Amino acid sequence: MASIGTIITRIYASQARLPIQGATVAFTQGAANERQTLLAVRVSDANGQTAPVRLTTPSQSQGTSPGGETPYALCNIWAEAPGYEYHVIQGVQVFPGTETIQEIELTPLPLTLPNHQNTDTTQITPQEL
Numbered sequence: 001m002a003s004i005g006t007i008i009t010r011i012y013a014s015q016a017r018l019p020i021q022g023a024t025v026a027f028t029q030g031a032a033n034e035r036q037t038l039l040a041v042r043v044s045d046a047n048g049q050t051a052p053v054r055l056t057t058p059s060q061s062q063g064t065s066p067g068g069e070t071p072y073a074l075c076n077i078w079a080e081a082p083g084y085e086y087h088v089i090q091g092v093q094v095f096p097g098t099e100t101i102q103e104i105e106l107t108p109l110p111l112t113l114p115n116h117q118n119t120d121t122t123q124i125t126p127q128e129l
Contacts, residue, residue, distance in 0.1 A: 003096030019048025023081035057096040
């Protein structure tokens with residue numbers, strides 16, 4: 001008999017762990033080279049956290065017996081936010097009867113300066129008073 005486990009994410013930026021509000025987080029299942037099954041999509045709150053996602057997991061008794069199933073379910077997490085690089089984590093373990101918290105650090109995108117090629121510049125010479 002299957003059980004249920006939950007997973008939430010905490011999305012942040014930098015080593016200061018500044019929360020990122022409004023990040024889109026997708027939870028999927030499937031092997032790396034296979035088609036992914038979408039489980040849920042969440043948006044991070046002001047604390048950078050998403051609402052819990054419930055996953056079907058093997059029962060605890062199946063996972064503890066020798067030669068039994070793995071004692072957890074696997075999911076993949078895709079996270080993105082405006083101004084940050086896209087991030088994917090594969091193979092996150094979710095155990096039955098447990099809330100898993102997956103922290104995800106997003107890297108800010110590099111700032112691009114406007115292209116100043118073909119711009120005329122005027123040389124200003126200091127004037128004497």
